[in-house]
């Protein structure tokens with residue numbers, strides 16, 4: 001595959017064999033015959049594509065003059081370029097990099113387990129996404145985007161390979177050469193992920209099996225509570241207290257030993273539905289991966305087809321299913337999606353929430369109801385074979401504790417936000433399952449999901465008075481003043497006018513601000529106080545083409561759970577004190593397959609909103625979303 005992009009040529013002067021890590025072999029002081037290879041090492045140790053003579057000297061343990069001479073020799077030979085930057089020190093870079101400017105370039109930082117790829121090919125990205133996280137995309141020129149990947153222990157644990165060799169093979173296929181230490185670390189993590197296994201004994205109880213006697217004796221004993229295991233069965237196996245299965249998984253995960261869950265899971269009473277929509281290739285992979293491990297979380301951007309993949313999963317498992325969702329609106333949408341994409345009999349779908357309480361072979365309930373003690377019976381009312389947690393980052397604490405009891409079922413999570421600020425990633429992993437996801441950028445590129453153009457617009461204060469008021473206020477009041485900066489009204493008006501005719505959502509945080517904006521824009525305002533039927537009606541009219549409802553001002557209630565596929569424009573007028581999650585969800589409302597999606601985030605210049613906006617948008621940028629910043633003129 002390497003030949004399609006010249007990857008193998010990129011580092012043609014580098015030996016293929018194992019070598020020490022860059023920067024560690026800097027003991028020798030003679031650099032008169034500085035090889036290109038050692039210059040590469042110095043660059044990697046510097047973690048920059050260019051280096052000054054003094055940086056090279058420091059990395060190679062020599063004097064600056066010696067490094068400069070050695071570099072001059074390389075420049076003469078034509079293998080290194082020197083770049084004179086006015087008022088900055090001269091920098092050097094390998095000539096081949098200039099020639100390969102339009103090709104992919106992979107730089108590895110083995111100690112930090114990071115890989116930076118310039119202009120990655122689809123092949124490289126597909127490989128990397130299997131065992132590394134895309135943490136950042138940088139570069140202002142669209143032609144030179146750098147992709148930063150990091151390999152975390154949990155990425156290795158969840159990598160979809162049969163064995164460590166296959167994983168190492170994939171790693172080697174993208175890295176320019178071998179990194180012995182990195183490979184050893186990957187192997188070690190892989191081993192850890194396969195040291196403990198849960199399985200169902202033929203007499204129907206759960207067994208924890210360790211790869212060795214000492215693991216069961218030392219690791220398990222040290223990390224598990226007294227009531228987690230009932231009794232030893234052999235030197236490497238123990239009988240697990242069924243009620244503690246989730247706790248066992250969590251404790252061992254925290255100790256760095258994720259547990260393979262090979263138990264026989266309940267499939268429940270049969271439900272016979274067929275999918276009527278053809279899955280996209282990546283959706284097929286999601287479903288196959290799920291079916292192999294019988295649990296997992298589909299992680300994809302909003303609109304990437306997680307719901308449709310979940311319906312395919314319901315059809316494939318073929319058992320009674322309980323779907324948990326964050327809001328009643330979403331329950332209604334799930335019903336419609338089920339009907340649109342499968343042969344399910346409408347009579348077999350039930351909704352269970354504040355509005356109605358039906359339990360059917362496929363039941364959709366809200367987290368709120370499911371978390372209430374008096375509705376506990378919901379979980380036992382049928383032999384559910386599959387529990388589907390929509391917007392999995394929303395699972396509430398009571399539902400988490402129930403989820404611990406639902407370990408014997410197939411468990412599917414859906415999430416557009418893998419990271420939660422409160423750090424529930426481990427909980428999601430241990431209570432539901434491993435993340436199953438696609439490369440978000442690839443989805444954008446393939447056109448399955450419209451990439452939003454996110455623009456942060458820094459809005460000045462309207463006048464000195466407003467600025468001074470902010471300066472002399474404190475705490476919450478400050479935040480409110482920044483949120484309600486009157487100059488934002490004009491800015492929203494300007495943006496709506498610039499995109500006249502586009503369906504737009506304006507998000508706000510404070511009710512007063514929402515009302516004022518709605519008045520100024522002559523648009524309806526949807527808040528938590530809007531009666532349910534009115535909300536539904538407004539959203540219906542917003543949905544319809546050609547209606548007079550083109551703009552909706554929405555408070556936090558509109559943040560998620562509302563499917564507005566025709567929103568083409570989102571203006572986040574306030575609400576920047578919230579979490580990263582909110583930022584990505586707001587942007588997510590317009591990340592839909594159709595239309596031109598545009599997201600504007602307004603932040604008051606010189607207030608804490610500036611920082612919040614940047615933080616939220618960095619989060620999006622890490623997901624491969626392009627973010628632009630603009631200063632609004634005073």
Ligand SMILES: Nc1ncnc2c1ncn2[C@@H]1O[C@H](COP(=O)(O)OP(=O)(O)OP(=O)(O)O)[C@@H](O)[C@H]1O
Nearest residue numbers: 277278279280301302303304305306307308309416
């Ligand atoms: N395989 C497919 N073929 C055709 N259309 C599809 C397919 N998968 C999804 N879609 C359509 O793409 C849109 C988004 O899909 P879906 O609702 O499943 O995404 P999602 O990831 O669940 O979004 P969200 O995170 O907002 O809930 C829907 O209109 C859906 O009908």
